[in-house]
Amino acid sequence: MLKLNNVSVNYGAFTAVKNVDIEVHPGEIVVLLGSNGAGKSTTFNSISGLNKPSSGEILYDEQNIVGFPPDQIVNLGIIQCAEGRNLFPGMTVQENLMMGGYVHRKNKIHVKERLEEVYEMFPILKEKHNESAGSLSGGQQQMVAIGRALMGDPQYMLLDEPSIGLAPLIVEQMFAKIKQINDGGTSILLAEQNANAALKIADRGYVFENGQIAVQGTAEELLTNEEVRKAYIGA
């Protein structure tokens, strides 16, 4: 289980995340909803070890991972697919994916198998494996970003706004893939502004406002919650 206990994160004097409690149980999809600047990415980065919480603890299977270096956290099986389809622009699609297998670099056979699995999930990437990552469409780039995170064999995958800037039809396909990844046994923590699409596949969710959790509940509860509907679904 991944568990955040009373976590706060500061940028200088500014507190971006305040006393946050989050739980992700094995096999779940949990969504963090929140508008721009609410603190979703900050929370993700503190789980990944990219920034250090000023207080609180982050437990992974009972072990406090606060202060662990990021590469060790990846090795434990918590892998983030960062916001904004951040790819290695000078590398081909396949090279990008292979970089995701970095933590398993000593086990070449495993990496190869993983690559085939990713290609099975996203056949278009196999077709374009030799093309430069920068030449792909937005949706395809997001597939590379997700595929690259999958290459590391995550137990827990942190997906930061995978739908941002994508056409509605592509968003739908993307969420279907995320569900498929989850069905394969990977627990998922998903940051989103697209509440409708995200809650459809999620088990539970938290709503962030100004770095704090304003509402939480099961996906059905949040979908029917008046405030949530007003703020994120527009109905």
Add this chain to the structure above:
Amino acid sequence: MSRLLLNKRFALSGLLLLVLVLPLITSNAYMIRILILTFIWTIAVYGLNLLAGYTGYLSLAHAGFFALGAYTLAILTVTVGLSYWLAFILTLVFTSIVGALIGMIALRTREHFFAIYTLCVGYIIYLIIYNWEGMTGGVRGFIGIPSPGSIGPLEFNSQISNYYLVLFFLVLTIVVIYRIVHSLQGRTFMAIRNSEDLAKTIGISTTKNKLIAFILSTFFAGLAGALFASFTRFIGPEISNITMTFDFLVYLLIGGIGTLSGPVIGTFIIVWISQELQFLQDYRMLVFGPILVILIIFAPRGISGFIIDWNLKRKAKKQQIESMKDMENNQEVKEG
């Protein structure tokens, strides 16, 4: 694609053949001397390229490490009295260890702070060499450094034998750098250059890998320095001066930072132009300055990067034309 590769192979072997037979067809000792020095600078520039070009950390202590290699070899051979090749190997080990220690501290900073920090490190090395007269000879310099010791029947007393020795190390350097750049280690460096946070999120220990890049760069600086000391047999503190670092940097920028052929191209072209413009003396910089500025604006990845991009563009254009032709053909089929 394969034709391009073949052409490249052909050009490379031609070039190698040329530098191999050059001393046999010319008796111009001055030219051979300049070529040997150019080979040595190139090795140093390759070291700088690995760190500044591929990993994205601009070190301004490079001449310091070059001088460290040169003076360590001088001290180990002359003062300590070790045999040449033992001293040579110890020099490489020593510069790498010093590189590791300095790198550990320097790499806690980044971007311009890293540049400033390494600038200070380079200056401190200069001050030490300049002031520690008992060890380094201070301003007077260090004289009487032996030529490379013989290996079996191979002796390195003549200029031509030194030419081949240095050329051997240059080719070795290029091969090693080529292998590194095309390995996972090389892609790891480039991942760090691209974005350290992204590199971290895929599990790369940036601390460790930046240190590896730093040590490798000091290793090649030390190698170049050691070769320099035993070729010129006399060294002075000016080789650790910041102007020397800037020379390396200019070679790298003009040739193409972060490219494989950049260090060779840049060093050869600039050394050659400098020779041609020698009559201008220090006013040469009046020519170099504007060239450098124009190049950075229009070809930020130097000559080599410019050629690479140009080739890519040409290829893309060709593909576009072909796909357009395909479309026209299809239309004709439909209409017909």
